[in-house]
Amino acid sequence: xxxxxxxxxxxxxxxxxxxxxxxxxxxxxxxxxxxxxxxxxxxxxxxxxxxxxxxxxxxxxxxxxxxxxxxxxxxxxxxxxxxxxxxxxxxxxxxxxxxxxxxxxxxxxxxxxxxxxx
Amino acid sequence: xxxxxxxxxxxxxxxxxxxxxxxxxxxxxxxxxxxxxxxxxxxxxxxxxxxxxxxxxxxxxxxxxxxxxxxxxxxxxxxxxxxxxxxxxxxxxxxxxxxxxxxxxxxxxxxxxxxxxxxxxxxxxxxxxxxxxxxxxxxxxxxxxxxxxxxxxxxxxxxxxxxxxxxxxxxxxxxxxxxxxxxxxxxxxxxxxxxxxxxxxxxxxxxxxxxxxxxxxxxxxxxxxxxxxxxxxxxxxxxxxxxxxx
Numbered sequence: 001x002x003x004x005x006x007x008x009x010x011x012x013x014x015x016x017x018x019x020x021x022x023x024x025x026x027x028x029x030x031x032x033x034x035x036x037x038x039x040x041x042x043x044x045x046x047x048x049x050x051x052x053x054x055x056x057x058x059x060x061x062x063x064x065x066x067x068x069x070x071x072x073x074x075x076x077x078x079x080x081x082x083x084x085x086x087x088x089x090x091x092x093x094x095x096x097x098x099x100x101x102x103x104x105x106x107x108x109x110x111x112x113x114x115x116x117x118x
Numbered sequence: 119x120x121x122x123x124x125x126x127x128x129x130x131x132x133x134x135x136x137x138x139x140x141x142x143x144x145x146x147x148x149x150x151x152x153x154x155x156x157x158x159x160x161x162x163x164x165x166x167x168x169x170x171x172x173x174x175x176x177x178x179x180x181x182x183x184x185x186x187x188x189x190x191x192x193x194x195x196x197x198x199x200x201x202x203x204x205x206x207x208x209x210x211x212x213x214x215x216x217x218x219x220x221x222x223x224x225x226x227x228x229x230x231x232x233x234x235x236x237x238x239x240x241x242x243x244x245x246x247x248x249x250x251x252x253x254x255x256x257x258x259x260x261x262x263x264x265x266x267x268x269x270x271x272x273x274x275x276x277x278x279x280x281x282x283x284x285x286x287x288x289x290x291x292x293x294x295x296x297x298x299x300x301x302x303x304x305x306x307x308x309x310x311x312x313x314x315x316x317x318x319x320x321x322x323x324x325x326x327x328x329x330x331x332x333x334x335x336x337x338x339x340x341x342x343x344x345x346x347x348x349x350x351x352x353x354x355x356x357x358x359x360x361x362x363x364x
Contacts, residue, residue, distance in 0.1 A: 012185070016186075016188070017185055019189065020189040023189070023193060024195060030196075031207075032197040032199040032205035034197070034203050034205040035203075037318065037322050038296075038299065039141075040203075045309050045317060050147055052242070055239065056145065056242075057239040057242070062238075063239065068239055083238065087192075087195075088192045091187040092187055093184070095186065095188075099184065099225070102225070103176070104173065
């Protein structure tokens with residue numbers, strides 16, 4: 001891979017991450033508070049009560065840090081944007097890391113097969 | 119009296135939420151057999167993806183995997199309202215499949231659902247396999263191959279093929295995912311099948327429109343800026359772009 005194409009890809013990654021962070025930060029306070037598809041069905045048909053109250057996720061240390069999409073211990077206005085930022089960075093880092101470990105090929109362009117779906 | 123009590127409990131639970139939890143299944147909705155079958159299916163497909171991803175991709179795909187996971191996580195936080203007092207959000211499986219192909223696309227979706235379940239208690243950990251299948255793999259596999267078939271028939275290298283393919287596949291993946299979720303709920307004895315099917319499908323027919331709009335917008339942006347990053351990239355667009363930048 002040439003240096004210039006590597007730089008272009010890093011630039012693209014930073015722009016993409018910036019867009020994702022902006023969405024998580026500035027749009028999350030405006031997310032609709034209405035129940036979503038499955039929640040709505042569960043409420044309408046009275047099976048929302050079957051959701052477990054004591055879930056395994058609440059036993060994890062992360063539950064001490066986040067209450068759903070809200071960072072604990074900070075003012076309400078910034079709790080969800082901050083949770084969004086941390087979650088977005090976690091997803092970014094984890095997916096990049098898995099990609100780094102899994103993808104073995106380096107540099108050599110593939111045979112041209114871009115006209116078939118698989 | 120009991121009904122009143124139940125209603126007040128459920129409205130209390132709904133009221134105590136900070137944000138509506140996404141379309142993710144919570145712990146307690148699915149029976150053990152359904153949990154096991156969906157976990158086995160999810161793990162088998164993830165194993166195939168890990169194997170195929172080793173040789174299918176180049177190093178330059180790796181940053182795109184990070185960006186894709188970040189964008190889909192962020193976008194899933196943004197519930198958009200749909201008529202009737204309900205909301206929906208992007209699932210992103212078809213978008214991930216169109217950008218990265220089914221193999222890396224699936225791995226990205228798994229990352230998103232893991233972060234949501236473990237960090238933010240969104241979607242049960244015991245039912246994570248089902249959530250990965252319904253909202254991830256149906257999009258990255260079913261959605262991707264439907265997109266690829268439409269793209270092929272309308273012109274592999276055309277924006278029209280990519281756009282129409284992505285729109286139809288994104289919509290279909292949400293509706294099919296909701297129908298499969300309805301079957302899982304019914305087999306688990308949580309809610310009768312006819313009720314689950316009609317209720318889930320009728321909301322997700324609308325939510326799927328939002329999925330299609332976001333998927334096409336994101337792909338359109340990438341088509342205009344970096345068409346070479348689309349999985350099995352359109353040749354003409356890349357050629358035109360490098361001509362123009364000369």
